[in-house]
Amino acid sequence: VEYKTMHSGKIVSNTHAWRHPTKGIIHLMTGGSVHKLSDGKAIISGYCTDVTEQIRSKERAYLTINSLAHSFIFINYITLEEGSFLSTEYDSHISDNFRNILKAGRLDNAINYFLQNIVAEEFRQVMSDFTETSTLNRRMAHRHLIINQYKDKRGIWYEWQYLVADRFSDGRINHLIWTVRQIEDEKMA
DSSP, X not given: OHHHHHHTTOOEEEEEEEEXXXXXXXXXXXXXXXXXXXXXXXXXXXXXXXXXXXXXXXXXXXXXXXXXXGGSSXXXXXXXXXXXXXXXXXXXXXXXXXXXXXXXXXXXXXXXXXXHHTBOGGGHHHHHHHHOGGGHHHXXXXXXXXXXXXXBTTSXXXXXXXXXXXXXXXSOEEEEEEEEEEOHHHHHO
């Protein structure tokens, strides 16, 4: 598949772990494409770049998420512009279907499933507005944390939080922490 893709002129990219003779394991992203010339010959253009720090940064973020996740039903590290996330969940009541959606790491799929299958009908519109990622930069321009509470279909109270992890130099959100925790006991107190 990658060979055919390269020969169609599209760029193919892969990340590889490589044992460097002095640095140990590093991660390289390589890629390229083939450009066919009118005389039938082809030029292969490509690149190779060290992405070790980016890989290690994601690994550190995942370890942080794991250590915090014991306080939450799940906690996710979102890369907002990509619409992707790393997820850790510890609630045994999460359905296998939702667990698989979380593992896939596509934010839009996870939020849609959540709204349609978990949130109680009377909270669905409010939570739909709250979870809308296209408005987060505007809504969180001068905030680091936004919180909303809702009931699930079983009538149990939960709290959804978006917390800014870091921003681009122009102020747009780069990464967010997304958490959900049960607050039923707090609501009953």
